[in-house]
Amino acid sequence: MANTSPRALLRGEQTLYGGWITVPDVISAGAMASSGLDYVVIDLQHGGATERDLPALTTTIKNAGPFPVGRVRYAHPADICRALDLGCAGVIVPNVESAEQAASVVGACHHPPAGYRSAGGVLASADGPFCVVMVESKAAMADLDATLAVDGVDGIYVGPRDLSYSLGCELNPNDPVLRAALERIWAACAAAGKPVGVHSADGATARLYRENGCRLVNVVSDVLAVARGTAAELATARG
Numbered sequence: 714m715a716n717t718s719p720r721a722l723l724r725g726e727q728t729l730y731g732g733w734i735t736v737p738d739v740i741s742a743g744a745m746a747s748s749g750l751d752y753v754v755i756d757l758q759h760g761g762a763t764e765r766d767l768p769a770l771t772t773t774i775k776n777a778g779p780f781p782v783g784r785v786r787y788a789h790p791a792d793i794c795r796a797l798d799l800g801c802a803g804v805i806v807p808n809v810e811s812a813e814q815a816a817s818v819v820g821a822c823h824h825p826p827a828g829y830r831s832a833g834g835v836l837a838s839a840d841g842p843f844c845v846v847m848v849e850s851k852a853a854m855a856d857l858d859a860t861l862a863v864d865g866v867d868g869i870y871v872g873p874r875d876l877s878y879s880l881g882c883e884l885n886p887n888d889p890v891l892r893a894a895l896e897r898i899w900a901a902c903a904a905a906g907k908p909v910g911v912h913s914a915d916g917a918t919a920r921l922y923r924e925n926g927c928r929l930v931n932v933v934s935d936v937l938a939v940a941r942g943t944a945a946e947l948a949t950a951r952g
Contacts, residue, residue, distance in 0.1 A: 717838035719780040721800040723867045723908055725807075728923055731782070733934040733941070735760030735912065739773045741935055746777035749920065753780045754931070758807055761855035764795050768836055771800025788814060788846075790821035790829075797822065798834025803843035805870050808854040819844050819865030827865070831923060843867040845910075845929070848898055851873035857898065861905040868908040870929060871898055899926050915941075 719796070722729060730752040734742055735848060746753050753774045754760050762770065767783070774781040782798030786804040796804050806818050820828035822844045823912050844865055848854060849872035871890065882890035895911060902909035903926060910929025913919045919932040 716867040719838075719844040720749050720841050722751070723803075723845075723929075726928075728928045728930055730919075731779075731913075731929065731931045734762070734770070734930055736935050737766040737770060739769050742770050743773045743777055745933070745935060746774045748777050750779045750932075753779045754784050754805060755801070756784045757792070758784050758786045760845045763916035764799060767796065767799035767801070767830060788818050790817075793818065793854075794834075796831050797829050797830070797842050798837050798839075800836035801842070802840070803867070804843065804925070806846060807847045807849065807872065809846040809848075809860070810850060811856045815846050815860045815863045815866050818846060819863060823865065829936070830917075833866060845870050847872050849873075850879040854894060854897065857901050857913050858864065858905075861907055868910070868929060869898065869902050871895065871909070871911040873911055885920055886918065895925075901927075 723804060731752040731754055732745045733752050733754050733756060734745065735756050736840040742753065755770050771781040780802040782803050782805060785796050787807050793804055793806065804822065808817060809815050819899060820830060821830055822842050824830050824832055843870040846860065846866055847870050848857060859936045876894060877891050879885040880890050881889045886892060886895065899909055899922060908928040908936035909924045910927050910931065913931050914934040914937050916932050919930045923930045
């Protein structure tokens with residue numbers, strides 16, 4: 714697996730297990746990356762990391778074994794290109810509402826003739842980057858089949874919180890409205906032969922999604938892991 718490019722892994726059949734970083738610290742990133750994960754996502758949209766943090770974070774993650782991924786701030790070429798230039802093996806792109814927008818996002822990931830990304834990133838991976846787009850709204854779901862048909866969309870990642878907001882339902886994988894939406898997305902991805910993930914931050918939820926065919930399985934988020942671990946140890950000490 715070490716000799717296989719991240720994009721090839723996405724196009725394979727194995728389940729990939731990941732972690733989510735919101736604290737831009739190389740020590741905590743290194744600890745997470747050394748735990749046996751396949752990939753680690755640096756959250757540039759809602760986390761504390763900025764472009765300035767990427768060289769150290771991506772290098773630390775790669776040296777520990779997993780491949781670094783950037784969840785960029787927005788579906789904009791500048792955000793996408795900088796994440797790839799500064800060491801991310803691929804991107805997870807939020808706010809993608811249509812197949813037309815997905816095609817533009819894919820173009821931002823690749824140099825000509827496949828796309829329009831400018832060359833020159835000093836930390837850019839020698840392997841072709843992968844592009845995973847997020848589905849987190851009614852509009853994105855309505856154009857899902859067309860988005861999956863876009864050449865260069867390597868996978869789908871569901872933002873369940875924003876999707877639940879858009880659908881007007883509970884943020885619960887067993888909520889009937891959200892569950893129906895998830896099953897629709899899972900079926901479409903399976904038919905297209907492209908991997909899908911639904912964001913989760915604990916092992917039990919991650920396993921639920923894995924058992925339903927998800928191959929991008931996020932098992933932990935740094936801040937929640939610290940909080941839960943501390944609370945559990947405190948409870949043990951007091952008990």
